[in-house]
Amino acid sequence: DSGVTQTPKHLITATGQRVTLRCSPRSGDLSVYWYQQSLDQGLQFLIHYYNGEERAKGNILERFSAQQFPDLHSELNLSSLELGDSALYFCASDRGRGTYGYTFGSGTRLTVV
Amino acid sequence: AQTVTQSQPEMSVQEAETVTLSCTYDTSESDYYLFWYKQPPSRQMILVIRQEAYKQQNATENRFSVNFQKAAKSFSLKISDSQLGDAAMYFCAYILVQGAQKLVFGQGTRLTINP
Numbered sequence A: 001d002s003g004v005t006q007t008p009k010h011l012i013t014a015t016g017q018r019v020t021l022r023c024s025p026r027s028g029d030l031s032v033y034w035y036q037q038s039l040d041q042g043l044q045f046l047i048h049y050y051n052g053e054e055r056a057k058g059n060i061l062e063r064f065s066a067q068q069f070p071d072l073h074s075e076l077n078l079s080s081l082e083l084g085d086s087a088l089y090f091c092a093s094d095r096g097r098g099t100y101g102y103t104f105g106s107g108t109r110l111t112v113v
Numbered sequence B: 001a002q003t004v005t006q007s008q009p010e011m012s013v014q015e016a017e018t019v020t021l022s023c024t025y026d027t028s029e030s031d032y033y034l035f036w037y038k039q040p041p042s043r044q045m046i047l048v049i050r051q052e053a054y055k056q057q058n059a060t061e062n063r064f065s066v067n068f069q070k071a072a073k074s075f076s077l078k079i080s081d082s083q084l085g086d087a088a089m090y091f092c093a094y095i096l097v098q099g100a101q102k103l104v105f106g107q108g109t110r111l112t113i114n115p
Helices: none
Strands: A003-007 A008-012 A017-024 A031-038 A042-050 A052-056 A064-068 A074-078 A087-094 A108-112 B001-005 B010-014 B019-021 B022-024 B030-037 B046-052 B064-069 B074-079 B089-096 B109-114
Touching: A003 A087, A008 A017, A008 A052, A017 A087, A017 A108, A031 A074, A042 A064, A042 A074, A052 B010, A074 A087, A074 A108, A087 B089, B001 B089, B010 B019, B019 B109, B022 B074, B046 B064, B074 B089
Parallel strands: A008 A108, B010 B109
Antiparallel strands: A003 A017, A017 A074, A031 A042, A031 A087, A042 A052, A064 A074, A087 A108, B001 B022, B019 B074, B030 B046, B030 B089, B064 B074, B089 B109
């Protein structure tokens, strides 16, 4: 157990639907990062939050949004889902600037049918 | 552009032998950290080894070591005495000290261990 908790582990939903992925960071970590891992794109950075504030955005679609709550857990909201959104979504956490390497959760496997 | 290239999509090695995975990266910055992550079939991303770019000494972690060539922007991973449990996808990545705190990953190398 890495200490980073992601729920659910698996999610199957239909096109056009909306889902929420949840992440609880490791105790003491203030930073939360979201990554998307698809077969043809590798690991792509989506967004970074630090202590409730958005710090950086990557290739995140407008249909996707995220937030970090006062208790530091984070949610990634995916709406108007398309088949191409099927992927493994990772959350990772870190105490500071990421230079010691993130701690990753076990991921949420999203399948859009 | 910030990129990481892993030129070997797949590698295989006999158990107990040594294998080297290649990685090159491209950044105009001089201050960064480099990483190798392992992703076994369980999908968990596991940090294998970390290297500070300002350090000339190559990092080692038990059977894992790196060959860091800053001028060439090369960061290879050597696995000695390969074990069946080393079978996984291996990702090379880096993060800049300044700017967006995001790991930039390569496409990965799938390592197979032959018994």
